[in-house]
Amino acid sequence: MVKDHPDYALEKQHLDYTLKEMNQIITSLEDDIDKRTAQMRVSLEHKDQISTYVHSMMKHDHAEKIYDMKEALGSPYFGRVDFKDDDAVDYESFYIGRIKISRLDILTVKDILVFDWRDPVATIFYECQDGRVSYDVLGKYHYSGDVNLKRQYKIVEGVLQKISDDYIFDQLADPKKEALLADPFLTERLLQGTSNKLKDIVTSIRGEQNKIIRETLHQVIIIQGVAGSGKSTIGLHRLSYLLYNEKLDPQKMMVIAPNKLFLDYICELLPEIDADDVRQQTFIDVVHEITQTTFSLHQDEKAHLFLENKIKDSRRDQLEAVARLKGSLEFVKILDAWMDKKIEKFCLKLKDILLFDQKLLITKEQQIENFMQGGMLNTPYNERVKTLSGYIKFRVRNFLEVLEMEQRRKIGSTDKTYEQYSQQGTQFLAGHFSKWSCDDIRTCYKEVFSNKSIFKILKNKKLDIAFIAEYSSSILQEGNVEREDLAPICYLSYLVNGWNHIVKFEHIVVDEAQDLNTLEFMILKMLSKNSSFTIMGDLSQGITAYRSIDSWQVVMKEVFSDVKSIYREVNYSYRSAREIIECFNKVMPRGHSAAIPVYEIGQDPVYQQISTENEAVLAIRDAIQKFKEQDCKSIGIITKMERDSVSLYHALQQEGDNLELHVITSDTLSYQGGISILPVGLAKGLEFDGVIIWNASDKEFKNNSFDAKLLYVALSRPLYYLHILYQGNLTPLLKGKSK
Numbered sequence: 001m002v003k004d005h006p007d008y009a010l011e012k013q014h015l016d017y018t019l020k021e022m023n024q025i026i027t028s029l030e031d032d033i034d035k036r037t038a039q040m041r042v043s044l045e046h047k048d049q050i051s052t053y054v055h056s057m058m059k060h061d062h063a064e065k066i067y068d069m070k071e072a073l074g075s076p077y078f079g080r081v082d083f084k085d086d087d088a089v090d091y092e093s094f095y096i097g098r099i100k101i102s103r104l105d106i107l108t109v110k111d112i113l114v115f116d117w118r119d120p121v122a123t124i125f126y127e128c129q130d131g132r133v134s135y136d137v138l139g140k141y142h143y144s145g146d147v148n149l150k151r152q153y154k155i156v157e158g159v160l161q162k163i164s165d166d167y168i169f170d171q172l173a174d175p176k177k178e179a180l181l182a183d184p185f186l187t188e189r190l191l192q193g194t195s196n197k198l199k200d201i202v203t204s205i206r207g208e209q210n211k212i213i214r215e216t217l218h219q220v221i222i223i224q225g226v227a228g229s230g231k232s233t234i235g236l237h238r239l240s241y242l243l244y245n246e247k248l249d250p251q252k253m254m255v256i257a258p259n260k261l262f263l264d265y266i267c268e269l270l271p272e273i274d275a276d277d278v279r280q281q282t283f284i285d286v287v288h289e290i291t292q293t294t295f296s297l298h299q300d301e302k303a304h305l306f307l308e309n310k311i312k313d314s315r316r317d318q319l320e321a322v323a324r325l326k327g328s329l330e331f332v333k334i335l336d337a338w339m340d341k342k343i344e345k346f347c348l349k350l351k352d353i354l355l356f357d358q359k360l361l362i363t364k365e366q367q368i369e370n371f372m373q374g375g376m377l378n379t380p381y382n383e384r385v386k387t388l389s390g391y392i393k394f395r396v397r398n399f400l401e402v403l404e405m406e407q408r409r410k411i412g413s414t415d416k417t418y419e420q421y422s423q424q425g426t427q428f429l430a431g432h433f434s435k436w437s438c439d440d441i442r443t444c445y446k447e448v449f450s451n452k453s454i455f456k457i458l459k460n461k462k463l464d465i466a467f468i469a470e471y472s473s474s475i476l477q478e479g480n481v482e483r484e485d486l487a488p489i490c491y492l493s494y495l496v497n498g499w500n501h502i503v504k505f506e507h508i509v510v511d512e513a514q515d516l517n518t519l520e521f522m523i524l525k526m527l528s529k530n531s532s533f534t535i536m537g538d539l540s541q542g543i544t545a546y547r548s549i550d551s552w553q554v555v556m557k558e559v560f561s562d563v564k565s566i567y568r569e570v571n572y573s574y575r576s577a578r579e580i581i582e583c584f585n586k587v588m589p590r591g592h593s594a595a596i597p598v599y600e601i602g603q604d605p606v607y608q609q610i611s612t613e614n615e616a617v618l619a620i621r622d623a624i625q626k627f628k629e630q631d632c633k634s635i636g637i638i639t640k641m642e643r644d645s646v647s648l649y650h651a652l653q654q655e656g657d658n659l660e661l662h663v664i665t666s667d668t669l670s671y672q673g674g675i676s677i678l679p680v681g682l683a684k685g686l687e688f689d690g691v692i693i694w695n696a697s698d699k700e701f702k703n704n705s706f707d708a709k710l711l712y713v714a715l716s717r718p719l720y721y722l723h724i725l726y727q728g729n730l731t732p733l734l735k736g737k738s739k
């Protein structure tokens, strides 16, 4: 009972006082809006545009404040800390909420009734675990001191429902006690279940997460975090923190997510934390924007070969080698070499231009000098072409202009030369440059593979260049590209057209970053203004490792060696109950840090052997039924292959149980929640109250690292309940682990 808390009366009084103050602030703002409306009328009459503008801006600003303040009336704050700075005598109380609530004129800190969660002092609330804390303001001022109270509140519709400050005292009394399990507010929040969109964690950010959120700009932060450690959530909260504190333009901040479905999944969180205007894109969107071309992706044959467990397949090895090469910085050397060759070829083709009865000579050397732009290395090819054609046009027109002037001076002249030369000039200019510039980036990319000699510069002499060229050309010929072609195409467009149309980003958050390759990271670096990145991923979930990175060190060394970068690991997992975490920890690839649970549910995963697929359908229906009885709002049925999701969906539908089922395939753009049937590749990043795995047999999931990562992703999706179905024998990855 909240009323049993010894400070209930004081806290209730404080809440009433805060609400009263807030209502007063709202009234003052509304009064000011009325005054400004009247003043605007006067300004308009006097045609005083500046004054009109100022009043209108203030009105707009006040209206926003009123809106936020009214929203906050229901729950103006969620926390309080009592802090004594080392230089101070007394403790001071700071209340922390979703927005800052302050009187209109801030004269002292007492005029700030509630601090925004992104304000520097909120660090005291998030990080005080042992009675001491320190924090920085604007990276300049450093404060440290003692905390003797951290209090959390549940306030609903302006009514104080719960107070808790046991947590910090528990900690002080028994530092060995599992910190997270002792936090009742966090546990309550984690037991609320999940619906269909990712939620904010403003009220329960943990210390280790807070440190990442508040890292300074202009550095690369790489976060390796176990499944459910809050990587996606932290990355987005960091954007909100940077927007608030660094006053950045949201359009110059970007979050890169693996697919549209995932973007849809995070879309509700951004407005909740005031970050809805940041750019939300997939890598493919970025490529389209850079190249101003849309590409259709070829079906990923090697992904299928991996999924089908074609382990010792020579074609699979060949395809993997192609993907690895195209994703590496070695391939940049190939593209540079292609460009150099193209420039060389162009220069070799240039000849002296002799026009107008040999009266105008533009020498080959003059043309080369203009094309090479005095040795400038980074000029895009088409810009060189433009400069040279501009120079030739200028020389031709200049010749004709001088001739025309001379002719005009000879009054009454009947000389026809000017007209003839003018015609000749026009004809020359119309035809001379027709094949000079590279208009289509696809054609340029095709050319790369038609010139096998440039591949000789590769260090790895074992690569089958003939296969790489032939395979790539055939896909390009069909009008398609593979995912691995996109980054090289971007780089090529940089060499050929330049990226002047692209505005560089102040900060980029990359989620599921383990799925990118080195060259893709390099492209993102080229898009960033100050190499300011938050890169979040989990190598244990690297289910496209045949094409993407397998170590963060490689990214730091190869891509970001010239900038400040830091690497952190987060191993607490907030999504899943202890019982689920213990299960997925067992299939985690060797050498990776295990996830640490923070709460438990008291129900172990269920393992069920199935003989036929019909039986599987019945078992799934039963499991859904049980999950529903346990109040699951979202259920995921996860298969290894996409085609299995589709056939399972049809089989379940035929059962006619009136279950509302959603099948998720690579074409799905939005996530509906409810009961979803989906392949593991698309389940990555999502979460469900209950998950049914179909089918964890030894045939589907073999004892190799690719299958282990797939299974790890699938097993780490549920919050509370896991039902594992397998046909025949259980996968060796889980053998002996069932209870």
Ligand SMILES: Nc1ncnc2c1ncn2[C@@H]1O[C@H](COP(=O)(O)OP(=O)(O)OP(=O)(O)O)[C@@H](O)[C@H]1O
Residues within 6 Å of the ligand: 186, 189, 190, 194, 199, 200, 201, 204, 205, 206, 209, 225, 226, 227, 228, 229, 230, 231, 232, 233, 234, 538, 541, 574, 575, 684, 685, 686, 687, 716
């Ligand atoms: N401090 C926290 N308080 C409450 N919930 C949290 C906290 N941190 C994370 N969570 C919850 O844990 C779940 C997992 O978070 P999130 O999806 O961001 O993790 P992730 O590391 O990106 O996971 P994965 O890599 O498995 O996709 C979410 O429901 C999120 O709200």
